[in-house]
Amino acid sequence: MTPDTPLPPQYDPTGLEAELYGQWERRGLFEPASDHTSRPAALPPARPYVIMMPPPNVTAQLHMGHGLNNSIQDVLVRFERMRGRDVLWLPGTDHAGIATQNVVEKILAKQGKTRFDLGREEFERRIRAHVQETGTAILQQLRAIGSSCDWHRTYFTLDDDLSRAVREVFVALFDKGLIYRGKYIINWCPRCLTALSNEEVEKTETNGKLWHFRYPLDGGGHIAIATTRPETILGDSAVAVHPDDPRYQQLIGRRVRLPLADRLIPVVADSAVDPAFGTGVVKVTPAHDPLDFEIGKRHQLAQLDVMTDDARMNDSVPERFRGLDRYVARKMIIAEFEGLGLLEKTEEHHNAVGHCYRCDTVVEPRLSDQWFVKMKPLADPALKAYQDGRIRFIPEHRGAEYAQWMQNIRDWCISRQLWWGHRIPVWYCDNSACGKVSASRNDLDHCPACNGAVRQDEDVLDTWFSSQLVPFSSLGWPDQTDDLARFYPGSTLVTAPEILFFWVARMIMSGLEFMQEVPFTTVYLHGTVRDTKHRKMSKSMGNGIDPLDVVRLYGADALRYTVVSGLSVSTDLILDPADLEASFSPGRNFANKLWNVGRFILSNLGGPVRPLAGPHHNVIASAELSLADRWIIARCEDTVREATAAFERFRLNDAALAVHRFLWSDLADWYVEIIKPRLHGDQPGGDVARAVVTQTFDVALRLLHPVMPFITETLWRRLPGRGEAQSISISPWPASDPRAANPESLRRFGLLQELVGAIRSIRAEYGVEPGHTVRATVVTLGEVAKTALMHERSLVCRLAKLSSLDVTTRSSEAPEDAATAVLSDGSAVTVPLGDLVDKNKECARLKSEADRLTAAIRAQEGKLGNDQFVTKAPAAVVAQERKKLAAWRDQLGVLAEKRQRLGCPA
RNA sequence: GGGCGAAUAGCUCAGCGGUUCAGAGCGCCUGCCUUACACGCAGGAUGUCGGGGGUUCGAAUCCCUCUUCGCCCACCA
Numbered sequence: 001m002t003p004d005t006p007l008p009p010q011y012d013p014t015g016l017e018a019e020l021y022g023q024w025e026r027r028g029l030f031e032p033a034s035d036h037t038s039r040p041a042a043l044p045p046a047r048p049y050v051i052m053m054p055p056p057n058v059t060a061q062l063h064m065g066h067g068l069n070n071s072i073q074d075v076l077v078r079f080e081r082m083r084g085r086d087v088l089w090l091p092g093t094d095h096a097g098i099a100t101q102n103v104v105e106k107i108l109a110k111q112g113k114t115r116f117d118l119g120r121e122e123f124e125r126r127i128r129a130h131v132q133e134t135g136t137a138i139l140q141q142l143r144a145i146g147s148s149c150d151w152h153r154t155y156f157t158l159d160d161d162l163s164r165a166v167r168e169v170f171v172a173l174f175d176k177g178l179i180y181r182g183k184y185i186i187n188w189c190p191r192c193l194t195a196l197s198n199e200e201v202e203k204t205e206t207n208g209k210l211w212h213f214r215y216p217l218d219g220g221g222h223i224a225i226a227t228t229r230p231e232t233i234l235g236d237s238a239v240a241v242h243p244d245d246p247r248y249q250q251l252i253g254r255r256v257r258l259p260l261a262d263r264l265i266p267v268v269a270d271s272a273v274d275p276a277f278g279t280g281v282v283k284v285t286p287a288h289d290p291l292d293f294e295i296g297k298r299h300q301l302a303q304l305d306v307m308t309d310d311a312r313m314n315d316s317v318p319e320r321f322r323g324l325d326r327y328v329a330r331k332m333i334i335a336e337f338e339g340l341g342l343l344e345k346t347e348e349h350h351n352a353v354g355h356c357y358r359c360d361t362v363v364e365p366r367l368s369d370q371w372f373v374k375m376k377p378l379a380d381p382a383l384k385a386y387q388d389g390r391i392r393f394i395p396e397h398r399g400a401e402y403a404q405w406m407q408n409i410r411d412w413c414i415s416r417q418l419w420w421g422h423r424i425p426v427w428y429c430d431n432s433a434c435g436k437v438s439a440s441r442n443d444l445d446h447c448p449a450c451n452g453a454v455r456q457d458e459d460v461l462d463t464w465f466s467s468q469l470v471p472f473s474s475l476g477w478p479d480q481t482d483d484l485a486r487f488y489p490g491s492t493l494v495t496a497p498e499i500l501f502f503w504v505a506r507m508i509m510s511g512l513e514f515m516q517e518v519p520f521t522t523v524y525l526h527g528t529v530r531d532t533k534h535r536k537m538s539k540s541m542g543n544g545i546d547p548l549d550v551v552r553l554y555g556a557d558a559l560r561y562t563v564v565s566g567l568s569v570s571t572d573l574i575l576d577p578a579d580l581e582a583s584f585s586p587g588r589n590f591a592n593k594l595w596n597v598g599r600f601i602l603s604n605l606g607g608p609v610r611p612l613a614g615p616h617h618n619v620i621a622s623a624e625l626s627l628a629d630r631w632i633i634a635r636c637e638d639t640v641r642e643a644t645a646a647f648e649r650f651r652l653n654d655a656a657l658a659v660h661r662f663l664w665s666d667l668a669d670w671y672v673e674i675i676k677p678r679l680h681g682d683q684p685g686g687d688v689a690r691a692v693v694t695q696t697f698d699v700a701l702r703l704l705h706p707v708m709p710f711i712t713e714t715l716w717r718r719l720p721g722r723g724e725a726q727s728i729s730i731s732p733w734p735a736s737d738p739r740a741a742n743p744e745s746l747r748r749f750g751l752l753q754e755l756v757g758a759i760r761s762i763r764a765e766y767g768v769e770p771g772h773t774v775r776a777t778v779v780t781l782g783e784v785a786k787t788a789l790m791h792e793r794s795l796v797c798r799l800a801k802l803s804s805l806d807v808t809t810r811s812s813e814a815p816e817d818a819a820t821a822v823l824s825d826g827s828a829v830t831v832p833l834g835d836l837v838d839k840n841k842e843c844a845r846l847k848s849e850a851d852r853l854t855a856a857i858r859a860q861e862g863k864l865g866n867d868q869f870v871t872k873a874p875a876a877v878v879a880q881e882r883k884k885l886a887a888w889r890d891q892l893g894v895l896a897e898k899r900q901r902l903g904c905p906a
Numbered sequence: 907g908g909g910c911g912a913a914u915a916g917c918u919c920a921g922c923g924g925u926u927c928a929g930a931g932c933g934c935c936u937g938c939c940u941u942a943c944a945c946g947c948a949g950g951a952u953g954u955c956g957g958g959g960g961u962u963c964g965a966a967u968c969c970c971u972c973u974u975c976g977c978c979c980a981c982c983a
Contacts, residue, residue, distance in 0.1 A: 009943065227983060277982045291981040397910060401978055404909070574918055586931060589945040600942035764949040770938060
């Protein structure tokens with residue numbers, strides 16, 4: 001669409017948005033280059049504004065969560081760009097180890113194959129091919145919603161550069177003694193066949209059972225234990241009681257015969273046992289429970305692993321259990337205990353069971369050799385950064401969560417038994433006499449100690465190990481690049497609270513460790529997108545909304561407006577997947593309204609617009625300005641201040657709504673209506689009106705641009721003196737100009753609006769035909785108000801459809817039989833009844849209304865006179881019915897009074 | 907089991923530490939195709955601001971308590 005094409009009456013974003021985005025991108029407007037001559041002078045501080053996109057999974061499709069997150073980021077980015085900051089918004093994708101591997105394994109499964117059939121190299125190749133195919137989709141989709149990222153700096157966490165950073169970090173931490181390998185209880189996903197970090201386990205409250213079993217004591221008698229996981233009984237290597245528990249003193253040191261397994265195990269005393277839980281006796285299974293593991297260590301107990309990788313019973317258990325799934329084994333074990341008369345009782349018990357965050361399988365605590373990062377030394381500075389105020393959270397209370405996690409941090413299990421990811425850069429010497437373990441930045445082909453053969457660790461690193469580095473790895477670190485110097489640290493991080501610990505906290509820790517500075521100063525955690533039942537939107541639940549559908553049907557601007565105006569700090573965004581119209585039509589309607597105000601203004605400019613005086617882009621009060629002119633300028637100024645402050649405080653909804661109110665309620669509904677005659681030459685002041693409307697509209701477009709970039713760009717370019725060569729996205733942010741503020745005009749015009757509204761109200765109440773004019777008299781409280789109103793008499797007459805307007809300070813001059821309304825300044829407006837109603841028709845109408853009411857009152861009286869109703873119905877209902885009756889009686893009184901005043905026949 | 911947040915019109919939410927704060931959008935009702943817009947214009951109805959108690963001249967707004975939702979954390983087997 002060229003600037004000369006006439007604008008159609010309905011805004012249609014189709015095609016237009018993509019075209020504009022292409023132009024912006026081609027012109028490099030989203031790059032932080034400083035050579036845009038048209039870029040406004042930077043406001044202090046001149047530090048670049050850097051925002052780091054939470055990297056979506058490389059194979060992900062855009063969903064509403066992305067839509068929300070990126071809309072917010074883009075609003076902030078565009079706002080700061082217009083304010084003259086050197087802006088970098090760095091986009092990227094995450095290789096998402098487990099998730100991506102799962103996707104490709106699923107595809108393989110359809111062909112009846114597993115990754116083991118293909119072998120590691122071939123499998124990796126397949127994943128790469130898959131990523132290649134789908135990998136750019138999501139970044140392309142981000143363009144569709146207008147995200148103004150710098151696509152030249154796009155990163156992928158498995159890129160060579162970023163992989164180099166990963167090795168650097170691993171080796172540095174290893175050398176510092178902060179990375180170690182060891183055999184501990186870790187969370188194992190029996191479906192993904194890998195270890196998980198604590199954060200990757202989602203605890204869900206489940207209604208389970210607590211079984212009480214009897215273990216026979218060696219030498220007679222028995223002892224009762226309680227467990228939620230009978231299948232691990234076969235791995236028990238002791239029974240523990242609290243050392244001070246008087247009930248069990250004599251048992252300590254004795255032995256019990258473990259049923260089914262038929263082994264003798266000791267009764268030990270350990271203060272980790274809670275005497276109040278269950279029977280006060282706990283079975284100790286060091287290989288399958290973290291607490292038992294600790295107890296086992298203290299008492300040198302055997303660690304007996306009874307399960308396979310995929311959570312079936314292994315060969316260390318009696319033959320009849322071997323190969324059974326853990327839950328089948330559980331049932332069988334319970335049944336056998338029962339058969340032996342050793343099941344004492346079964347209690348209902350609810351506890352939190354861990355699930356894999358990728359596949360939702362119940363996680364098995366399991367003894368395993370894994371790599372860990374010692375977190376305490378990294379967490380302490382990160383906690384301090386928050387306590388010192390170097391990092392702030394929005395909303396603030398999220399900071400407490402962060403602090404709590406940092407204070408109770410546990411070591412991070414970073415090895416994953418996957419094939420898709422950064423392979424752990426550790427080589428083991430095959431020479432058993434040497435056995436050196438080397439972490440290395442470069443691949444090793446021989447042992448640095450003994451020169452013998454080496455083999456690399458088979459495992460890969462947790463995806464988040466690389467994600468945590470992107471604030472600097474994406475800028476070229478470990479090299480000291482110009483980008484790194486210029487853009488680290490960043491400014492704001494915008495993300496969902498779900499990944500506060502996965503990602504945000506770890507970025508802060510690694511940033512402090514390797515860059516000696518926090519990676520960003522503000523963490524804005526926004527809400528979650530939910531459906532009308534407040535369930536989180538997700539593809540698997542089938543309650544998702546595809547943002548691209550919304551873009552197609554309503555436009556990206558409508559999507560962004562909906563999201564931004566509907567989300568306040570610390571609340572969730574509720575959308576109805578079954579009714580897109582309800583959710584997104586307000587945004588579309590606003591875009592269309594804007595479009596039509598724009599069309600109207602543009603088509604009435606009639607040539608070059610005379611610029612008004614003033615250094616800023618706001619127009620300044622001058623003698624030629626009418627009350628309405630001064631009012632809209634003052635409202636515009638208020639809106640500039642309000643929107644700017646709101647954006648600065650992350651209150652994007654407030655900003656959006658402020659501009660919405662200005663454009664729709666003030667500019668369109670009042671100001672444009674008021675200046676129509678002036679524009680059409682019926683009244684003087686046309687030039688002034690054109691100048692004022694153009695400049696206030698220009699300001700409003702710029703204020704709205706961060707939220708609705710496409711439509712504002714389209715309209716803005718058509719304003720006088722502009723063209724395709726210019727872009728609103730790099731136009732200066734509207735400056736506040738104190739001279740434009742005008743409380744007196746706001747007050748006066750407010751009264752005028754009230755007056756017009758009051759007269760319209762009266763007209764509507766009496767059902768006056770739209771084309772019919774009436775007379776009105778305003779009684780003001782003083783001469784000042786009278787004079788002021790006299791100035792605006794013709795305006796009020798037009799807006800309220802009056803044939804005449806008298807203004808007086810004497811109430812005696814108001815008509816006797818009249819409808820009256822009192823305004824907030826104490827003045828009163830009256831309209832003679834004779835103008836409002838046709839006497840005969842009105843009398844008839846009042847009569848019939850009164851008759852209807854009388855009948856209703858009789859019926860109601862009957863109802864309330866009925867004892868059955870009064871005694872049987874709920875008190876609230878009776879009260880309500882009584883209230884109704886009273887209201888009708890009052891109404892009847894009012895009607896009677898009206899009839900009397902009109903002089904209707906009785 | 908700890909910690910935190912929320913409860914305001916039928917729906918989604920504002921109301922930013924007391925005194926034009928009882929609001930917006932959607933929905934609903936009435937009337938209008940008024941030469942920018944029916945994705946619109948004008949007018950209108952609706953809430954003892956979750957329950958109870960307290961502080962105060964005055965509270966949706968501050969304090970206490972209860973109820974109901976939601977989130978985070980947690981090795982009670």
